[in-house]
Amino acid sequence: MPPVTEDRRLLNFASQIEGGALAQARQTASMPFIHPHVALMPDAHLGKGSAVGTVIPTLGVVIPAAVGVDIGCGMIGVRTEFTEDDVDARIAATGVGLGALRLEIERAIPLSPGHYNADLDSWPFTAAKIAELEKRARREHVDLAHSPKWRQQLGSLGGGNHFIELCLDETDRVWLFLHSGSRGVGNKIAQHHIQVAQRLCGQRHIKLPNRDLAYLTEGTPEFDQYIRELNWAQRFAYLNRAEMMDRFGAVFARWMGAEDHRETERVNCHHNYTQRERHGGKDVWLTRKGAVDAHAGVRAMIPGSMGTHSYVVEGKGNAEGLCSAPHGAGRRFSRTEAKRRFTQADLRARMRGIEYRDSAEFVDEIPDAYKEISTVMADARDLVTVLHELRQIVNVKGT
Template sequence: MPPTRVGPALLSWASQLEESTLAQARQTAAMPFIHPHVALMPDAHAGKGSAVGTVIPTRGAVMPAAVGVDIGCGMIAVRTGFTRADVDARIAATGIGLGALRRSVESAIPLSPGHYNRDTHGWKFTAARIAELEDLAAADGVDLTHSPKWREQLGSLGGGNHFIELCLDETDRVWLFLHSGSRGVGNRIAQHHIRVAQQACAQRHVRLPNRDLAYLTEGTAEFDRYLRELHWAQRFAYLNRAEMMDRFGAVFARWMGTPDHRETERTNCHHNYTRKEMHGGEEVWLTRKGAVDAHAGVRAVIPGSMGTHSYVVEGRGNADGLCSAPHGAGRRYSRTEAKRRFSQADLRARMTGIEYRDSAEFVDEIPDAYKEIGVVMDDARDLVVVVHELRQILNVKGT
């Protein structure tokens, strides 16, 4: 759908938009360094400081809370060489169902907040990723003493709406799919710089409509340090997803009784990050808070909610949309409200036909707590082209 102008420097692609979300977006769009405008994505909903689903171009400044505390959070999708028929044949031949595969995935990848790997030697591909991150930290002077267990965090999922899924596309090809970010180490980095930005604005007597819109100014030591540590955390998140995907692929191949998972394509993308881009004729710092890169021809992944379809997409390069697209379904109800409205029985009904861990702790992730992904994708039709539509047959979540 074409955008709606909802403020002097604010365009919206959201047909489902709460007043609280719009109010946050208007505050963000009124900051003095916005150029050319803020773009509100179809899945936008209220967040910390800035609404989730906001694309924010800034000149000479970055707002750490707008980037968010899960720096580099995003998606990875891998298409395998298998089909639904291969999976069904394997189950028929062995009598080993998807429940066994789910439990193997849960053993291979630590789930839930605070759960890390016991050591870093369990998988042959882990050492190279740790070495890359160590070298990057040393080269950029990134202090990681606040997170002595960051190496053990690599290859762990986390909780909330992070998940791992086995999916089928429109032709019944099998995909491996997961959502996660920079874990505890990224959160520590983000929280530190949010405080630094708030202190810097207070010292300069900057009047803010919301203290979580505090910013760091380009050309200062604080800004430079944040960008270096942000870059490191974004790389950690990217490699964290790759690490988990390689483990998932190995576990799936073992379950299928084959040497590997026959990977044919891979898309790994952030949806909470900042980088320099050209927009409105100028180079700006572009923050995608709950949004993906949708430059022309760029592949991205837009997940639905637990129990609904997800999408592999290709960007259209929409300039008004700041070459961005939504990052998912977007919440309709808070976790507390979802638990009040829905029950474990409701979740079971919504997950019919999908292998998952049946637990009341996931009620706040029920699809009904999220916006309709079909509506979100329809709103985004001028931003992306759908390449593949995926439906899950297995779901793994942390608490």
């Protein structure tokens, strides 16, 4: 949809949005360092400090709470040479169904908050990723004393709306797909710098419309340290997804009786992060809080909710949208409200035909708790081109 100009410095691409999220976006847009405007994505909804689905360009400052506590959270998808017919033939030949594959995935990748890897030697591709992160931490003077088990966190999923899925696209080609971020170590980094920003703004008697809009100013030691640690956490999140995908691929190949998973395409993208970009004729720090990079030709993944379709997209470079696009369906109801409204039986009905762990603990992730992904994608038609539409046949979630 064409953006709605909410005021001079706020453009809204969402046809369905709650008043609270709009109010948060207006607060963010009122900050004096915004340039050229804030863009509200089609999946925008109420968040902490600023709405999830807000793209925030800032001159000379960064707002740590706007980046959020799951630094670098995002998606990774891999297209394979396998097809639905190959999967069906394998089940027919072995009698081993998708339930067994789901259990193998759950054994290979630690799920849920606080669950880490018991050792670092189970997979041959893990050591190189850890070595890269260790080297970067030394070079950039990243303080990881708060997270002595960060290495064990690499290759773990987390909980909430994080997931792992086996999907089929519009040609019935098999995709491996998952959603996760920087885990506990990213959270610790974020929480520290949010507190630093709030303390410094308080010391300088800066009046904020919301304390979670506290910012760090370019050229200060605190800003420099945040950017170094932010970049490290973003890289951790990227490699965390890559590690899980490597394990997922190995497990899927073994289940298929193949030597490898026959990867033909890989997309790995953040949707909670900050980086330097040029918008409105100026260099800004662009924070995508629940949004993906949609510069012309850039590929990204936009997931639906549990039990609904997801999309592989290519950016159109829309300047009004700050070369960004939505990161998913966006919540309609809080987790508490979803549990009040829906039951495990409702979830079973919505997940019919999909292999998943049947548990009441996932009721708050029911598709009905989210916006219709078809509406979100219709609103995003000026931001991205859809390349592939995915439907899941296996879903794995942490609690």
